[in-house]
Amino acid sequence: MRRKLTAALLTAAMAISLTACGGSGDTASAGASTGETASVTEAGATTTASGKEVLRVAMSADYAPFDWLQEDDSNGAVMTSNGSYMNGYDVLVAKYIAEKLDMDLEITQIDWDGLILSIQSGKVDCAIAGMSITSERSQSVDFSDPYYNANIVAVVAADGPYADVVNVTDFEGATLTSILNTVWYDVLDKITDYATKDAALDTFASMVAAVHAGKIDGFTCDMPSAKSILVSNPDLKIIDFEGGTGFEVSNEETDLGIPCQKGNTELVDKINEVLAGLSKEDRDAMMDQAVASQPVSN
Known part of the structure; x- marks a missing residue:
């Protein structure tokens, strides 16, 4: 569904039931469950001390219940580099994909308008950010199959x-x-x-x-x-x-996909294989979990 709405409008819109806690830096990286520092090998692959490759995912953290910032690690939130934490449906999906691919997860917070550019430049591998699969965007990135409708x-x-x-x-x-x-x-x-x-x-x-x-x-x-x-x-x-x-x-207008760098069919195929094993019931349950976990204003 995302987005004709601007990031600022979406943030204000969700204020009726949500509040995004904590600050937001340009980049917010998280070594998923390990917290390890990522490094680049001689072969060019990004790995952690565990020896696993890193799945670098961009999110904008302005579209609850898909993604938001919070002040602690409650409900499985992922730590960011500036001391904040990110959570939401997109985080749950990213953690699931990284686990199935046996990769460590690194999340980078990037403003909505910069998501596709960050993929094109190679700063991240993909974005999981409630992005609808449009023909216009498909000229710049390659999308996975829908991960949510x-x-x-x-x-x-x-x-x-x-x-x-x-x-x-x-x-x-x-x-x-x-x-x-x-x-x-x-x-x-x-x-x-x-x-x-x-x-x-x-x-x-x-x-x-x-x-x-x-x-x-x-x-x-x-x-x-x-x-x-x-x-x-x-x-x-x-x-x-x-x-x-x-x-x-x-x-x-309703199918949301995961954009990857143009021509990176290997990553798209791997993501699609993981998504194929995630049923509609599983996805709905993950969304219900995200809705139940989101911060609510008093």
Whole structure:
């Protein structure tokens, strides 16, 4: 799903239920479970003192529940070079891939706009950062198979008139909105013949407040964001459409992949082999773990 939203907007948006703790340096490396210092061998391969090769992964740490910074190692967070820790679904996936490939993990925190450049320059091997697999990006990097599908859902009041919706056409007469410059807002153009597409709002916090105030009946977003919102807003409900009853979107807008350097088919193939053994149920369980672990504002 990532991203039409800018990193700054995403950080502000998640503030309704999340708080990113700790500072953020340009680079945040973690020797996965060992904490060993990485070095470069004469052959050019990056290894640790254990003799294992290192999987160098970039993340932006601004998109909970996919990735965030925190102040300690609770819930399996990975240590960063500046004393902070990184956690989230992307961290869980990175740890899983590194373990299956028998590699040590090094995570580097890089701003969203610099992720692809860091891969092209060879600073990192890949990025696991909620990046959608678009044809435009595929001109610069080679993507793995999808590691998550961020399907679009609706969030409504649990005791409201649209709490039992099962098809988008059931939103007849409803007033819905989302955040500007997102596919979540764009899909509402397809239901304006029977529902009202309200003016876009700036943050998740403003959309939740609008539902509570009765100004709108609901809003659209991706499933992980919706789950995050419900952590501190149990009076809301997620409408998850199934069987072709939801919003019409392309795979480019919902499939998230792992970009690698162009031409690095060896790494892409290895990652794909690992992902093939990770079922949808496994991925959903990892996302649920990430949502449950994320810091929540009081």
